[in-house]
Amino acid sequence: MRQDLVLLSMFAGLAVVVLPVVFVFFLALGPAGWLFTGVSIVVVGVVVAAKADDDADETPAKTNCPECGSRVQVNAPTCDYCGHAFDGPAPDDTPDPSAP
Ligand SMILES: [Zn+2]
Known part of the structure; x- marks a missing residue:
């Protein structure tokens, strides 16, 4: 006090x-x-x-996996989560409507 x-x-x-x-x-x-x-x-x-x-x-730049939609490194050859192989250059960061 x-x-x-x-x-x-x-x-x-x-x-x-x-x-x-x-x-x-x-x-x-x-x-x-x-x-x-x-x-x-x-x-x-x-x-x-x-x-x-x-x-x-x-x-690091990330993109959405076209197969499972997980966030993965842009230059990663395969998806870390579902194993989807990105053919050629990794897809661009396309907006995913399901992503928050
Ligand atoms: Zn995936």
């Missing part, structure tokens, strides 16, 4: 000190500052999205 009060008063003191500083800071920024802040947020978002796309590309 005492610790809760100490923590609460610390947060209250922090808010009393920090909030006016943040408020004045954003007031002092002006239109150029707002533009810079907005552009920065957009740039960070684009970079994060691009990194997420890169991570997705690193996962």
